[in-house]
Structures are given as C-alpha cells and as structure tokens.
Amino acid sequence: MSTLPLVAVIQFPGSNCEYETARVVREAGMNGLVFRWNQLSELRDADPDAFVLPGGFSFQDRVRAGAVAAKEMMMDIVFSAAAGKRPVLGICNGAQVLVESGLVPGWEAGRVEAALAANHIAGRSGYLSRWVFLHARETAVLKSPWLGKLGTSPIPVPIAHAEGRFVFWEEDLSRTLPVEALVYCDENGVERPEYPTNPNGSVHNLAAVMNTDGNVMAMMPHPERAFRLWQLPPWIPGEWGDRIRMSISAGTLADAPGPGALFFQGLADHFGGGRHE
C-alpha cells in the first residue's frame, strides 16, 4: 500500500480530464487514482487525503452545468471530507459541481450562494477556449493548500468553457474578498474587467473561488493542461515566455515544469510527503 498522499480524482459520467489530472497528481509526487461517481464503498475504504473534481461534463450538463452531479451520493463523501478540512479542488466542470454543491464560497456550507453563469462580457458570449493570465490573492496563497507554491505572480493557464462567469447575490458582493482565490489579469498582473483580460465577465475578475477555510477551491482554468512547460504556446508573453525560450536554448524543454505544476506541487508540499494521520 502506497504511503504517498492519496488524491482521488472523481469521474462523473461525461468527465473527460480525469486521466491527465490523475497523471499530473502522480508526477507531482502523490498517488492519483480515478474513482467513478458510483464507487462509493471503494472511495470510503480508500479514505483519500484530497479530492479533485476534473473538467469535462457531468451528466451531459443536463438541467445546468454541475447541478445534477452536485446531488450525487458521491458528493456526500466529498462534502464530509471538505468539512474535515481535506483539500478539494474543482476544475472547470468540477468547479461548477462545487458551486452547485454549496461548497464554495461556503459562507453557509451546503447553501448555494453563487453561480457559474454563461459567459457574458461586452462584445463576447458563448464558448471560450484560449490562454489567460491569472494571479492569486495574497490571503489565498496563505490559506489554500493548492496555492502555497504559486505566489502572486501572474501565470498563463488555458480556459475552455461556456459557463464560467462567477456571480453572487448583490448583497454578497462586498464580502467576497476572503474567498477570492485567483483572478484574471494581464501578463503584468494588472486586473481589468474588460475582455480579453477578463475573458467571461466574472465579477471581480474571478477565476477561482475558495471556501472560508481555504481547503476547497473551484477554478475555471485548467492547470493540468499547463503542467509541462512545453504545453504552453511559444508566443506567451512575460516571465513564462522567457522560460520557454531559455528552456529551448538549453535543451531542457521536455522536462521543465509549467505553471500548472505549481498547484499540484503545492499540495504535495502541504502533505509533507506522507498520508494524513
């Protein structure tokens, strides 16, 4: 039996990023295993240290993205683990499931207090697939087990979604700062509420929201698609573009880590190399 931290990657009907997500978990030095949504006893017996809800779809996004998966019994296990402060990450469709589960922002756990609505920003709507820059809020770096290695410098990560616009009730807009995890910005870290810096119209330029304890994070960009430096396009500006060019010159591009690796290496550091007690 592995002594490495076990990260359960949950596969719902329609998930399509589970295997690459489990793979980057393993490459970051942890044990990444895929569990189907109906493998309830197997998941309970495995008692994972952390959970990732990967990208793709769930139940064909019928009714509303994430709405049906949020009510699955599998989410009872995730909910209990989150209450016990275990790290939970939702990526894209996984983020939609966490929002519909009421796990984020989690001012009252289980109460649905936000939505990931259809992309809508001046001149743009519909599905988006492109590279964006984002950076972490300082408080989030300190609280979130996923962001410990990220710092607050801007990083490029791809997005691919039609419903990624974080919205809250009007009366909650003034209290979101403690749960703001990642925000869209340009390559210099400057936030702007206009396209293309904010690609989908998300309030406060939000790319990720966490719960008040910081252990649960719902993010729309895909860090697993930026795990290796070679996954980044060569035209990326800023520091990460410089890294690509230097790696090409040095012949090290094949093994160089990309910005997405920081999320999973941060989690591995959080566990200190072993399983929970």
Added chain:
Amino acid sequence: MSETSILVGLKAPDPAAMTALSTLMRISPETAPLHLSRYDHWRFTGPGAVREFVSELVSHYTDIVNPNKQTWSFFEGETDPILTDPGMTWAAVLVTDRVDSISENWTGILGRRHRGVESVGYSVLWRLGFSRSVSLEDARDRTMTMAVTTHRDRGLLANPVSQLIELLGTSKT
C-alpha cells in the same frame, strides 16, 4: 405591440427532463412530480410579432426549431392545453438567465432583418405533473421548492443567483 410565445420540445423523450425527474425523485421522494417535461420557450415582441409572422420565422430559422428533431406550438400561458391535460394537477415554471446572451443575440439578429420584431426572450419552461389528489396550492409550493435551488439537497431546476424563476400557474382537470 404584439407578443407571441412558442414552446419547442424534442420529438424523442427529453433526456434533460428524464434526468431531472429521476434526480428529484431521489432528493425529494415525497414531493417529486409524477411527470416532468422541458421546453424551450421563445417570446417574440414587436408590432409585427403576430402568429403568422412567427410561423414564418420558425420555419426559416432552424436554430430555433430544428424540424428533424423538434416540434413546436404556440403557447397560451396558463390556459395552454399542455397545462390543462386531464387527469393530473399541473404546474409550470419559466426559468430565464438574468443575463441572457441567447435573447440578446436573437434580438440583434431578428431586429436587423425583420422590422416587426423588437425583442426576443429565451427561457426554459418546465412542466410538472402531480397526482390529481394534490391540491393546486400544494402543487404550486412543491413546484417552487423543486425549482429554486437553495441548498445542495433542495431545489434543482434553477439557480436563483443567476436565473429568474416565474411560476406560470397551476390547473387541475
């Protein structure tokens, strides 16, 4: 000013309605409906948005109604035949995105090409059928409870943070 609404449904059983019904039966077994249908609801408004013109629009724009897989009918609101089917107590809710790019886009497209249409509104209509023994008031309460998602285990059909929910009415025949 005229206003004409239509409902668009699948010819085959609607998988979203089937999944929604089975989910409601699981999370609210005591109050779930016996029947659930889902329709695209389109509302055309403008001086020329009369039935004949809307019929022409619908036959022209297959993005609104794809005749290979969908059927459509005019929608009469609370007195519509789909809400007065005999044998059950019916209720319906209309779910509309608070910020709705589908309506905006179609308003732009039809507004440029057809002077008679000033706005287009897109929503989803869910029709819930309960046992005849369920009172109209109870059907209304159950419908709103199942439509408005307040908690992980309460409500499904709409997220009120981003969507408007309108109870259209109930009938018992």
